[in-house]
Amino acid sequence: MDIKFRGLKILVTGGAGFLGRHLLDNLIKKRGVSPEDIFVPRSQDFDLRRREDCEKVCRHKDLVIHLAAKVGGIGYNQEKPGELFYDNIVMGTQMLEAAYRAGVKKIVILATICSYPKFTPLPFSENDLWSGYPEETNAPYGLAKRAFITGAQAYRNQHTFNVICLLPVNLYGPGDNFDPQRSHVVPALIRKVAEAKKLCQNYIEVWGTGRATREFLYIEDAAEGILLAAEKYNNPDPVNLGSGKEISIKDLTETICRLMDFKGEIRWDTSKPDGQPRRFLDISRAKKEFGFQARTDFETGLKKTIDWYLTNDF
Amino acid sequence: MDLKNKKILVTGGAGFLGGHIVKKLLERGVPKENIFTPRSFELDLRKRADCQKAVNDRDVVIHAAALTGNVELHKSRSAEIFYNNLIMGVELIEAARQAGVQKFITIGSATEYPDNIRLPFREDDLWMGPLEPIHAPYTVAKKMLLVNAQAYRKQYGFNAVHILLTNMYGPSEHEDGGPIPALIKRIGEARKTGETTVRIWGTGRATRDFLYVGDAVEGICLVTEKYDKSEPINLGSGFEISIKELAEIIARLMNFDGKLDFDPTKPEGQPRRVLDTARAEKELNFKAITDFEEGLKQTIKWHGY
Numbered sequence: 001m002d003i004k005f006r007g008l009k010i011l012v013t014g015g016a017g018f019l020g021r022h023l024l025d026n027l028i029k030k031r032g033v034s035p036e037d038i039f040v041p042r043s044q045d046f047d048l049r050r051r052e053d054c055e056k057v058c059r060h061k062d063l064v065i066h067l068a069a070k071v072g073g074i075g076y077n078q079e080k081p082g083e084l085f086y087d088n089i090v091m092g093t094q095m096l097e098a099a100y101r102a103g104v105k106k107i108v109i110l111a112t113i114c115s116y117p118k119f120t121p122l123p124f125s126e127n128d129l130w131s132g133y134p135e136e137t138n139a140p141y142g143l144a145k146r147a148f149i150t151g152a153q154a155y156r157n158q159h160t161f162n163v164i165c166l167l168p169v170n171l172y173g174p175g176d177n178f179d180p181q182r183s184h185v186v187p188a189l190i191r192k193v194a195e196a197k198k199l200c201q202n203y204i205e206v207w208g209t210g211r212a213t214r215e216f217l218y219i220e221d222a223a224e225g226i227l228l229a230a231e232k233y234n235n236p237d238p239v240n241l242g243s244g245k246e247i248s249i250k251d252l253t254e255t256i257c258r259l260m261d262f263k264g265e266i267r268w269d270t271s272k273p274d275g276q277p278r279r280f281l282d283i284s285r286a287k288k289e290f291g292f293q294a295r296t297d298f299e300t301g302l303k304k305t306i307d308w309y310l311t312n313d314f
Numbered sequence: 315m316d317l318k319n320k321k322i323l324v325t326g327g328a329g330f331l332g333g334h335i336v337k338k339l340l341e342r343g344v345p346k347e348n349i350f351t352p353r354s355f356e357l358d359l360r361k362r363a364d365c366q367k368a369v370n371d372r373d374v375v376i377h378a379a380a381l382t383g384n385v386e387l388h389k390s391r392s393a394e395i396f397y398n399n400l401i402m403g404v405e406l407i408e409a410a411r412q413a414g415v416q417k418f419i420t421i422g423s424a425t426e427y428p429d430n431i432r433l434p435f436r437e438d439d440l441w442m443g444p445l446e447p448i449h450a451p452y453t454v455a456k457k458m459l460l461v462n463a464q465a466y467r468k469q470y471g472f473n474a475v476h477i478l479l480t481n482m483y484g485p486s487e488h489e490d491g492g493p494i495p496a497l498i499k500r501i502g503e504a505r506k507t508g509e510t511t512v513r514i515w516g517t518g519r520a521t522r523d524f525l526y527v528g529d530a531v532e533g534i535c536l537v538t539e540k541y542d543k544s545e546p547i548n549l550g551s552g553f554e555i556s557i558k559e560l561a562e563i564i565a566r567l568m569n570f571d572g573k574l575d576f577d578p579t580k581p582e583g584q585p586r587r588v589l590d591t592a593r594a595e596k597e598l599n600f601k602a603i604t605d606f607e608e609g610l611k612q613t614i615k616w617h618g619y
Contacts, residue, residue: 050362082469085462086408089400097397117441130428130444140465147400147454154392154451161393 003063003106003231005033011057011104013048013095014067015040018175023065023223031227049090054098064099064107065230066092069145072182074207074275077138085140092148096163100155106162108230111149111238113169113215113279114142122246123282126167126238135276153236164233166226169242169281173219173301174308186216186302189253190309193262203265204257207272210250215280217243218296225292232290242281243294249274259302315374315417315539318343323372325359325406326379327351330487331421331527335376338531354379359402365409374538375410376419377403377459382452384490385515385581392451399455407462411472418474419538420459424523424550424587425449426478433554434523434590437478437546446584464544475541477534480550480589484527484609485616494524494613497561501570502619510572512565516582518558518574523550523588526604526612536598543597550589551602557582567610568619 005027012027014020020040027033039057046053048068058064070087077084092109099107116124117132129149134142152163172186180191192204217225225241233239247255253266286292322339326332328351339349350372357364359379369375381398382388388395403420410418427435428443440460445453463474483494490496497514504512525533533549541547561574594600 080469081465082411082472085465086404089404089458089462093397093400093404097393100393131442133441140461143458143461147458150445150450150454151393151396151400153447154396157389158391158393 005031005063005231008037008062009060010038011061011064012038012040012067013057013065014069016042017067018177019171019219019222020067021175022173022219023067023226026220026223026227048095049087051094051098054094055102058095058098058102058104061102062105063230064095064104065226066095066107066109069110071141073184073188074137074273076182077141081140085144088141089144089147092145093151096148096151096155100159100161106164106230108226109148109152109163109165111145111165111167112142113167113281114138115146115167116142118276122278123244123280124240125282126240126285129238137273137275149238156236162234164229164235165238166229167238167240168222169215169217169279171219171222172216173305175219176305178309185214185249185252186305187309189256190260190306193256193260194309196264197260197262201264203267204262205267205269206249206253207269208249208274209270210253210268211248212274212276213246213248213278213280214252215242215244215246216298217241217294218301221294221296225286228290228292229286235289237285239285239289240281240283241286241292242283243298244281244283245298246278246280247298255299256302256306259299260306317374317535317539320344320373321348321350321371322374322376323350323368324376324378325352325368328353329378330491331482331530332378333486334484334527334531335378335534338535342535359406360398362405362409365405366413369406369410369413369415372413372415374417375406375415376421376534376538377406378421384492384496385448385583387490388449388452396451396455399452400458403455403459404462407459407466407474411466411470416473417538418463418472419534420463420474420476421534422456422460422476422478422546423453424478424480424589425453425584426457427587429584433586434552434588435548436590437548437593440478440546448581449583460546467544473542475537475543476546477537478546478548478589479530480523480525480548480587482527482530483524484613487527487613493522493557493560494564494610495617497564498568498614498617498619501565501568502617504572505568505570511575512570512572513575513577514557514561515577515580516557517578518561518576519556520582520584521554521556521586521588523552523554524606525549525551525602526609529602529604533594533598533600536600540598547593547597548589548591549594549600550591552589552591553606554586554588563607564610564614567607567614
């Protein structure tokens with residue numbers, strides 16, 4: 001049965017983050033949810049690695065959308081595997097338990113494309129999640145989130161608790177994190193190109209060989225996919241959220257250079273890791289189960305992201 | 315690492331495995347006052363503050379506490395099994411790291427292996443396929459402690475290791491612990507009441523690798539003393555036996571000549587299981603030494619039959 005959001009008390013963890021802000025926007029503007037019915041815990045007030053804090057934020061809520069996560073690019077993943085593992089696994093597990101105890105009707109948990117094995121057959125099907133070990137650089141993060149899929153099924157079986165798990169690909173769009181320590185590939189490249197242009201530098205340096213491929217989902221599409229699943233999807237099987245389009249880092253870099261009118265050289269630093277060799281999702285389950293399809297054309301999305309960065313570059 | 319002058323926390327110290335670990339440590343010459351075995355009513359290891367108390371001023375942690383049991387328990391309490399095992403392990407490791415513990419042993423299980431990998435199970439194949447669904451909440455929670463140990467070793471240089479322990483058996487194991495005490499109990503009761511048939515779950519064709527608890531704790535002590543690597547390490551007997559053969563041996567040792575009736579409509583878990591013991595042999599010179607029938611006799615005796 002479909003869930004109607006209006007009138008429900010909704011908790012959105014990570015609601016002040018990149019994805020969270022777009023999701024809130026969608027809830028309020030597109031779905032007509034009153035802002036008073038949405039609660040977004042801030043990290044200075046609540047530490048979601050603590051069970052007591054999870055219990056506090058779940059109280060009197062009907063629906064929980066758990067977006068809070070600790071994330072970073074390859075460098076951050078290599079440097080902080082312990083923190084990435086601990087923060088993510090404890091937050092997710094405590095939220096699951098607290099939401100169940102509080103009598104929440106449904107919880108949406110996000111796993112990640114990083115949960116997939118390094119050499120998953122392409123396109124990645126949800127059924128192949130357990131067929132191998134993830135790419136080493138993001139394994140602790142990806143595995144912590146892979147565990148939620150099992151956790152979700154365990155709570156569903158013992159308590160008939162309605163937990164669903166979604167597996168989004170790499171997200172991008174306005175409002176992304178452009179901090180060089182923490183950013184993912186799209187904002188990192190945009191920033192590099194912008195800085196090279198500012199310094200009149202005629203080249204940029206990019207990690208890896210450029211041959212790795214990725215799939216990107218525009219942030220507004222991701223928010224829509226999550227909310228459609230929250231409304232319509234009630235099964236234990238995890239669901240991929242992607243655009244279904246694969247692009248190499250080389251093509252991505254060239255596209256960004258072109259859109260930003262940068263004509264300098266691209267230097268590949270092959271001493272740096274590529275990360276997972278290829279990423280590209282089978283998106284048929286999301287379409288079949290809750291009618292989700294990404295709408296935003298990649299270049300359009302990139303242009304909006306570049307414009308946002310350039311107008312917010314401080 | 316010489317354990318004699320170390321302060322050692324053994325979680326689950328009142329349980330089957332934990333109790334035998336404590337005994338083995340005492341045999342190794344660790345003074346009794348250096349071994350700490352908090353009971354669950356004293357410290358709730360699902361709570362961070364209690365984990366911090368438990369590891370305070372300890373040099374070594376052997377984490378043997380777990381919520382586990384037979385297939386039925388794993389089915390009916392799947393959420394608790396997931397939550398308790400995961401949170402206990404993760405919070406205890408974090409507390410130990412912060413407290414400056416020198417070594418942390420996470421005890422995992424052979425059920426962490428996927429169903430359809432080559433035999434015997436090699437540590438390098440641990441991630442090569444899906445897990446048996448009934449046990450997944452338990453096995454995934456345990457597997458996460460391996461991931462945790464590896465991530466902490468990498469970021470913090472924290473010396474945490476992960477053991478993949480096969481099915482154990484031996485004196486003092488509770489009767490719902492595993493197939494051996496369950497079989498002993500059923501056959502013992504049938505003999506007492508004059509029943510001529512004992513019903514056993516599954517087809518009887520599933521196989522397991524049973525390690526006598528005395529051998530298991532020797533292996534755990536050797537890991538504590540000598541093994542400081544990121545990769546998990548199997549502790550098993552390397553000896554594969556079907557549940558049917560096992561039931562027949564127990565029936566013979568208990569002088570039961572009735573019928574063993576297998577119920578194939580009931581679940582039996584992983585189809586085959588036997589561990590590759592090469593890594594433990596190479597790294598620790600460990601080999602199971604207890605003869606299987608001898609170990610079974612000790613166990614039957616302990617159960618009072």
